[in-house]
Amino acid sequence: MKTWLGRAGFNILVVLIILYSLFPFYWVFKSSLESSIALNQPTSSIWPLQWTWVHYQVIFAVENFLRPLLNSMFVAGSATVISVILGSMAAYGLARMPIRGKVLILGFILLVSFFPQIAMVGPLFLVFRHLHWLNTYQSLIVPYLILSLPITTWILTAFFSQIPADIEEAAMVDGASIRQTIVKVFAPIAMPGIFTAAILGFLLSWNDFLFALSFIQSPNMQTVPLALVNFRNAYYVHYGQIYAGVVVASLPIALIVLFLQRRIEAGLTAGSVKG
Amino acid sequence: MISLYPLVYNVVLSTRYDVLTQPGTSHFVGLGNYQQILSNAHFWADMGRTGIFMVVSVTLEFVAGLILALVVHQQFKARGLVRASILIPWAIPTAVSALLWKMFFDTRSGFVDFALHALHLPGANMVWFNSPTLAWVPIIVSDMWKNTPFIALLLLAGLQTIPLEIYESARMDGASAWQSFRSLTLPLLRPAIMVALIFRTLSALLVFDVVYVLTGGGPGQSTEVIAYYDWYKYLVSLNFGVGATVAVIITIFALALAALYVRLLQQRGEFLS
Numbered sequence: 001m002k003t004w005l006g007r008a009g010f011n012i013l014v015v016l017i018i019l020y021s022l023f024p025f026y027w028v029f030k031s032s033l034e035s036s037i038a039l040n041q042p043t044s045s046i047w048p049l050q051w052t053w054v055h056y057q058v059i060f061a062v063e064n065f066l067r068p069l070l071n072s073m074f075v076a077g078s079a080t081v082i083s084v085i086l087g088s089m090a091a092y093g094l095a096r097m098p099i100r101g102k103v104l105i106l107g108f109i110l111l112v113s114f115f116p117q118i119a120m121v122g123p124l125f126l127v128f129r130h131l132h133w134l135n136t137y138q139s140l141i142v143p144y145l146i147l148s149l150p151i152t153t154w155i156l157t158a159f160f161s162q163i164p165a166d167i168e169e170a171a172m173v174d175g176a177s178i179r180q181t182i183v184k185v186f187a188p189i190a191m192p193g194i195f196t197a198a199i200l201g202f203l204l205s206w207n208d209f210l211f212a213l214s215f216i217q218s219p220n221m222q223t224v225p226l227a228l229v230n231f232r233n234a235y236y237v238h239y240g241q242i243y244a245g246v247v248v249a250s251l252p253i254a255l256i257v258l259f260l261q262r263r264i265e266a267g268l269t270a271g272s273v274k275g
Numbered sequence: 276m277i278s279l280y281p282l283v284y285n286v287v288l289s290t291r292y293d294v295l296t297q298p299g300t301s302h303f304v305g306l307g308n309y310q311q312i313l314s315n316a317h318f319w320a321d322m323g324r325t326g327i328f329m330v331v332s333v334t335l336e337f338v339a340g341l342i343l344a345l346v347v348h349q350q351f352k353a354r355g356l357v358r359a360s361i362l363i364p365w366a367i368p369t370a371v372s373a374l375l376w377k378m379f380f381d382t383r384s385g386f387v388d389f390a391l392h393a394l395h396l397p398g399a400n401m402v403w404f405n406s407p408t409l410a411w412v413p414i415i416v417s418d419m420w421k422n423t424p425f426i427a428l429l430l431l432a433g434l435q436t437i438p439l440e441i442y443e444s445a446r447m448d449g450a451s452a453w454q455s456f457r458s459l460t461l462p463l464l465r466p467a468i469m470v471a472l473i474f475r476t477l478s479a480l481l482v483f484d485v486v487y488v489l490t491g492g493g494p495g496q497s498t499e500v501i502a503y504y505d506w507y508k509y510l511v512s513l514n515f516g517v518g519a520t521v522a523v524i525i526t527i528f529a530l531a532l533a534a535l536y537v538r539l540l541q542q543r544g545e546f547l548s
Contacts, residue, residue, distance in 0.1 A: 010346070013346055018357060021364055022363070024375060039383065043385060046389075114536075116481050116529045117481065118481055119282065119523070121509055122518045122522060209369060214510055225368040225371050242378065253367065254363050257362050257363050258363070261355075261362055269428065
């Protein structure tokens, strides 16, 4: 009796957890399909009323939502590629070579990842203004590097340290050059770790709002979060368009998370990075 | 080095009078900005609100995260699905999650009022964003929805390092489930708990996106937090001297948390293993 009750309670808890995480997404999807008239009346049903695709058409045809999507992909993508390349090199050195002051360097990297983003806004704004960089891609790529580099380096160092050095030594003994060893022996083993660091670095840049809000004014240069928030700042609140925009922008991220869940969890715990 | 530059620049700026709308008036004022800020009631009110937000949001997220972690740690059929589904809110940009909750709490396009009404709970037909206290509800809910998964993940990783045998022997010794949770799980989970709390406290200290999107600090000044105050000084007032001063103060708090984290890692001997 007691275990039966326990199991029922547990199942209810599981259902509640899934609802808590996913019901908001259902609501977004449902609302994105509703006409503006239905959206502006008090909510009366959990099912969509007056179906329409018009919001999806409007965000692409009228609001040019493709532009912020491409902006975000380019900016976050560039920052990720650069930070993974630099981070891998730094992490390889830190994990493999007997560098003096290694603890200090790692401690410093960790400290940097604690630097408040808000404290960087002012100085970076003045520098970018001076360089005439405001409203450019580089005014986002550079700050995103500051955000993601410490974390990718930290995660990669943790991953690389777990790979036994014997494998590379064996390759060297067999006459492989250092470059061959790294490219042919080390890289394939390290790939999952590098991939994890890349996903987390990408999400970090993709999710930024503060830097984009501070350094970007031109509608053409907006990233996805900024563009979505600004749909609202117009005279009239375009609920349907915001909902449709969130669906379009979240779908790829949700798919990444679903397929790469194990990777992301491994990275988050290996690096114990901030979320 | 790139990241050190803004920090040093802030310290330099914080000793100057520097307002962009008044070109040519920039000059050295020593600790004048600090004096001005530290005797400013508005600043202290924002610090107080940030402190309360930190305590409330981190506590709620920790409790919810612990429950999530304990559930997902069990073996059951839909475990993979649950693990993946709790991760999705975490991957949504904070600003977008805030935007969504802004609409969910809206009487017309949202479900909060509809649900409260359907369940006959108080709070239906409430205009959440007009009240100085109620306006915090959407902020906290949005922050919880987005950040609880992160705590749950760190705690889950901690749970997985605890060997199952010790629970077996505890049960043999006649310990109840609650007893073994209190005297085995919680102490053994301590390192993971500390890490989760430090990271969440840091991001609660720096909370900005949620407040900017949901309330803009309003109504009045009632939901204004310290990061919002700083951003406003920098980019709306264009007062970079005062902005930098507040930034330096925030940075000191953040670095104190970082020091705590480093000490924790050293104690565990995990720093550079």
